[in-house]
Amino acid sequence: MGLDIKIPIGLMFTILGLILTILGLVTAGNTEMYEQALGYNINLFSGIIMLVFGCYMLFTSRLFKKKKSEE
């Protein structure tokens, strides 16, 4: 199919990952908020993992390969 699925997956996970990472950083130290998660800053963990995965998907997608060959 003409659309490489890695592009929407990569974009979405990068965006969601960024949102959660920033949220995690901003709310770091907010013990009340993370009490229900047994003290783990679960937003920061999830955010970073999603960000890394999203970037990996984007960099291995057709989008990036094309740009590379054009340069």
Place this chain on the structure above:
Amino acid sequence: MQTTFSLGTIDWTIILIYFIFVLGIGWALKKYMKDSSAFLEAGRSLPAWVTGLAFISANLGAIEMIGMAASGAKYGMMTVHFYFIGAIPAMIFLAIFMMPFYYGSKARSVPEYLKLRFDEKTRGFNAFAFAIMTVFSSGISMYALALLATVIMPLQIDWNILGLHIGEFDFYLMISAVIVLVYMVLGGLTSAIYNEVLQFFLIVVGFAPLVFIGLKEIGGWEGLRANLPENMMHSWKFTGSADANPLGVEWFAVIMGLGFVLSFGYWTTNFLVVQRAMAAGSMSAARKTPLIGALPKMFLPALVVIPGMIALALSNLGELDIPLKAGTDVQDFDKVIPVLLMRYMPMGVLGLGITALMASFMSGMAGNVSAFNTVFTFDIYQAYIRPDKSDKHYLKVGRWTTVVGVLVSILTAYVARSFNNVMDFLQLIFAFVNAPLFAAFLLGMFWKRTTGHAAFWGLIGGTISAAVHHGFTLPAGGSVGIKGGFFGLVNTYPSEMAQNFWTAIYAFSTALILTFVITLLTKKLKTDDDLKGLVYSLTPRIKDDSKYWYQKPQVMAIVIGAIAIVLSIIFW
């Protein structure tokens, strides 16, 4: 106890971003939908990892997410049978032995294969039965989504449109139907498959934190062991007799009923999943599809079964209240996932978890609609209504079938509303329709003598025997009706699962014997030449074009089989 979520702006933003991407994928795919093959078969062009993830995600709808967590709380580790013995052998068999016929023949669907191999009436029977089953499944997904949404995000809706009362349930049902409709009409099967892949990754990131924190609280595996009965902590150990384990099934019924008949019937002949493999770009990719899917499949119990066990263990400790079923004092295990999300997830990951749930429901719906589309367009419309039209015409019909499929799903969602245990109900349908089907495939693919008449009457006989067996038996404590016993009572099984497994065994055996006997009594109408590429002994062995030895389907199959055996021993 708090029973609804308080979603923050961030949570809503995450849900919204997901919906934008879902619709965006459909929109981006629209320009490639130039012919019926692109729309209904994804142009047979997708890479194996995409079809492989879609292969298991298509089955990861309402059934798994809600039903499997509920089963985790009811049956404990016994539930992993649905992931190991109830899936892996069939997936390997499909990849190694059956995919060459599906992908190599000109068939565009499972019913079409039946027409090529047997005859028109066999195809017709399967096509109609399958079409009905898919809209039902789609409706059940839709119902589950709407129900979940009303539980976790209640809205005060009390509209009156043209004399119809529209409450929050109806509202969520319509919203989900419209979104699925839009992306399916735009991008067809590719849209469905891409969203299934997206959903797979969302479920992993959405549920992993839940399981991680849940296990931390209960004290890991040892904590589960300390707070659950021992027969919930093993998969095989207590299957010596049906009364000793919570599933109420002994090892023979697990292996024959679930592992052989139900599992092979589902994973190798259900067009919903087979369609994903047939959308792959090459024979090699098609054969790898079930194998690539099998790997994550074996680890899914960690995400969908363990939460149910955590919830029950916490409840046994008095740390967690699982809501009761309305009007009873029975715990409603279908609410386990939302309850745990509420308990552990702060703003942010909460939105992510809800998005993952929604994604699984929506793609459960879309997957069924996409399979319904293809079967209706090629096997009902093109076969019986308008055979000789242009491809453009069938593309248009495919699009309109999507609309009809979604509308009928809405109706069945209201039908599904009256049944409580979604999982058992689906198992019942699979037993009636799918169990005899595998008998026809088994004989048809490996015995070239098998005739069309025999296959057809074998299927009819098998389906009838399933209904008869169900009609004469009841699960313990069940009352006459949908649960069985409507012809009188001959036998009572310890559980509904046991009854379903045995229904499948009877249906399969009847179909196998009938097909065998009728084949000997009828004349073979197809020549060996007709059956080339459709029957094992008449098909030249294909050479796999994989670059490295470890990429060959046979090698992958052995590795996956070995992992499944090791996991079964670990969780014995």
